[in-house]
Amino acid sequence: MRDDDTDPQTGLAWRYRPAPEGAAPGEGILAVVFSQVRVPPGRFGLERLFAQTRHACLFLNGPDADWYRSCDDAVDRAIALACDRSSPQRIHYYGASKGAYGALVTGLRRGDGEIHAFGPEFRLGRPGTQSGQVMDEDPDARDPLSMLQETSDGPAVHLLFGIFDAVDAEGAARCLQGDLPARARPLTLRSSHASHDHLYSLNIIRKLITRFDRDLGTLCAERGLVADHAAGDIARFAEAGAEFAAGRPNAALALENDPYTACNPGLGLLVAEALIGAGDFDRAESRLAATQAFIDSDPVLGNLPKRWRKHLWRTRLSARRAAGDAQGYDRLREEARSRYPEDEAFARDDGCNDACGTATAS
CATH class of the missing domain: 3.40.50.1820 (Alpha/Beta hydrolase fold, catalytic domain)
Structure with a gap:
């Protein structure tokens, strides 16, 4: 050989x-x-x-x-x-x-x-x-x-x-x-x-x-990376994620007010994606904003892989676009650009005026 x-x-x-x-x-x-x-x-x-x-x-x-x-x-x-x-x-x-x-x-x-x-x-x-x-x-x-x-x-x-x-x-x-x-x-x-x-x-x-x-x-x-989360909480997230991936969002939607959603950013993102699928864009943005605030408050989470952190921002932007909220979209886009100036996709984005069907407020 x-x-x-x-x-x-x-x-x-x-x-x-x-x-x-x-x-x-x-x-x-x-x-x-x-x-x-x-x-x-x-x-x-x-x-x-x-x-x-x-x-x-x-x-x-x-x-x-x-x-x-x-x-x-x-x-x-x-x-x-x-x-x-x-x-x-x-x-x-x-x-x-x-x-x-x-x-x-x-x-x-x-x-x-x-x-x-x-x-x-x-x-x-x-x-x-x-x-x-x-x-x-x-x-x-x-x-x-x-x-x-x-x-x-x-x-x-x-x-x-x-x-x-x-x-x-x-x-x-x-x-x-x-x-x-x-x-x-x-x-x-x-x-x-x-x-x-x-x-x-x-x-x-x-x-x-x-x-x-x-x-x-x-x-x-x-480095503060070990999670001491309860096995039952982790299992509940896993089950909701599997159900959502199979096209059944109800388990994720049911966890919107679960206390574990506030301390696991992955579950927060999952719940928001389920809300977006249900057309509830404002509640999705509320959950995503809270998830981002939790990440920002913890120096350990600030080092999460950049692709994952960007996905959260792209989810927020897509929700604002789908909601027809041009002003909210532009605000989030500018914040995403400031956080990730090297990202060409954020830099090329010219806004959602046409897609949102509304004009940006002056």
Whole structure:
């Protein structure tokens, strides 16, 4: 096998990168890094990040529509090659989103390495999920959480969830409410689905992967990122999100006055989107404004991934446009521009006078 190749049967691509010169053979780490979704062929997710470490690395990228469901043999061959080249003392399986699923099913199946999985999906292809954008629902796909519950012995399994995302919230709730073995280390974060990007921006990821000898929970707690939300609250958000994604908004609408809506920005956004769908634009704006105020009041939340924060503003703008409120639209647009001056979409927006069907007040 070559160090850089693609399996013709499954489309799984791999790239082996040896440890830098000077790293002691047989004493180091092999990092098996699974690419996230939407990484184009010929490239590998997180490759530049891990290139700065002293580990031997095996980068894997499978077709998005497969989600690492049918490439076990190819993965094992690539790992065998990497182990033969590096003679590692420790193996770490690592991935985010799609990559988290690959890291979990591989690490749990093999049982020979620690696992770090950021935002994994346990049930693939359902509405509202990342996997659902590239595949139909697959009830026969392996459920990593069930695999974990059936394998109590083995290296640590770190499961990280951004509970401002309804799909992550479901995974977190299942972990918190399930009977997990002692080696499972679930961590609920005050973050979005892109929690890996969030932790990277705070330099937590670099500290973690340098030697894989730092406690991730401690690193996150030091930055105020660990969420101590009740499992029942998280589960309620997850259920409402799943219902909304399936075209049933009533569960989200019923949470408009739920106290948890005030302290989980993801739930606040979900409720607002349900209100917009119901044509109640003013109540939606009230909820979105309160959610933004909550974020602004908390320095930790000010570092949420920028794409997520911008989505909240785009939702506010679309609601004002739909309401025909040109004055309110223009006010929000100017505030969005001041917050995100680099965003070309906000900069190009000329207002909603025509779309709103009304003139901006002078």
